[in-house]
Amino acid sequence: SGGVTAVINASACGVIETARKFPDKIGKIYAGQNGIIGALMENLIDTSKESDSDISALKHTPSGGFGSCRYKMKSLEANKAEYERLIEVFKAHDIGYFFYNGGGDSADTCLKVSQLSESMGYPIQAIHVPKTVDNDLPVTDNCPGFGSVAKYIAVSTMEASFDVASMAATSTKIFVLEVMGRHAGWIAAAGGLVDDSIPVVILFPEIEFDEKAFLAKVDKNVKEFGYCTIVVSEGTQWPDGRFLAEQGTRDDFGHAQLGGAAPVVANLIKDALGYKYHWA
Numbered sequence: 284s285g286g287v288t289a290v291i292n293a294s295a296c297g298v299i300e301t302a303r304k305f306p307d308k309i310g311k312i313y314a315g316q317n318g319i320i321g322a323l324m325e326n327l328i329d330t331s332k333e334s335d336s337d338i339s340a341l342k343h344t345p346s347g348g349f350g351s352c353r354y355k356m357k358s359l360e361a362n363k364a365e366y367e368r369l370i371e372v373f374k375a376h377d378i379g380y381f382f383y384n385g386g387g388d389s390a391d392t393c394l395k396v397s398q399l400s401e402s403m404g405y406p407i408q409a410i411h412v413p414k415t416v417d418n419d420l421p422v423t424d425n426c427p428g429f430g431s432v433a434k435y436i437a438v439s440t441m442e443a444s445f446d447v448a449s450m451a452a453t454s455t456k457i458f459v460l461e462v463m464g465r466h467a468g469w470i471a472a473a474g475g476l477v478d479d480s481i482p483v484v485i486l487f488p489e490i491e492f493d494e495k496a497f498l499a500k501v502d503k504n505v506k507e508f509g510y511c512t513i514v515v516s517e518g519t520q521w522p523d524g525r526f527l528a529e530q531g532t533r534d535d536f537g538h539a540q541l542g543g544a545a546p547v548v549a550n551l552i553k554d555a556l557g558y559k560y561h562w563a
Contacts, residue, residue, distance in 0.1 A: 284352050284383070284389045286386070291384055293427065294412050300338060310377070323369060327372075358395070359403075366403065367403070384414050396409045418467065419466075433476070440512060443458045451510035458510075467489070482507070486544075491520055493522075545562040545563065
């Protein structure tokens with residue numbers, strides 16, 4: 284579940300290919316269509332009908348080969364019927380292993396499923412597969428999505444900087460790139476992987492936003508290089524703890540819904556320094 288990328292497919296490929304190597308331990312491998320929804324609705328894809336070459340091709344396939352979802356399972360106490368339905372499907376198909384491919388919220392769902400064996404007496408091994416771009420999940424061996432997003436952000440930062448540099452003498456002098464990262468700045472930091480000759484300012488969620496120092500640095504870069512690129516994490520906060528982009532609403536997982544740190548930062552620069560900008 285969660286955002287679909289080539290990495291979620293590559294992670295699925297790894298699970299399926301490895302399971303196929305151990306036919307004495309694992310029989311059929313089913314993929315739930317659209318994540319946990321597929322398990323609840325018994326929409327299961329029998330991957331044994333797919334050739335080895337088709338499964339291998341998942342590594343290079345964009346988006347979600349089996350679909351995905353954003354669906355929060357309530358606690359066992361709050362919605363016992365949902366978990367009873369899962370066990371019903373598990374029993375019908377003799378399922379003993381549950382691999383859940385996703386990010387932090389998916390790990391939470393996987394934890395809830397793992398607790399079924401104790402609370403409802405059904406033997407299930409639940410294993411989370413961290414396809415996520417997050418690089419800060421606790422006790423996680425490897426988050427393969429991070430390498431992918433780090434490369435993407437570094438290249439995007441470089442390309443945007445070249446565009447602005449070519450127009451800076453008479454037009455746009457500022458480019459603001461907003462990236463994911465509510466509480467962790469790993470993705471924002473990837474914007475710093477560009478060549479040292481490109482003037483980049485990075486705003487991290489871990490470091491409170493100092494407006495005065497930030498504007499002084501941007502102005503210095505423009506005067507020295509003719510332009511400046513800013514990479515801002517969506518979770519960048521004011522000194523009082525509010526997100527720059529906070530809208531005052533929350534999603535189904537209780538997270539603050541963020542509406543865009545990039546335009547906030549871009550307008551601060553325009554109002555204080557007068558520089559023309561682009562943001563994305």
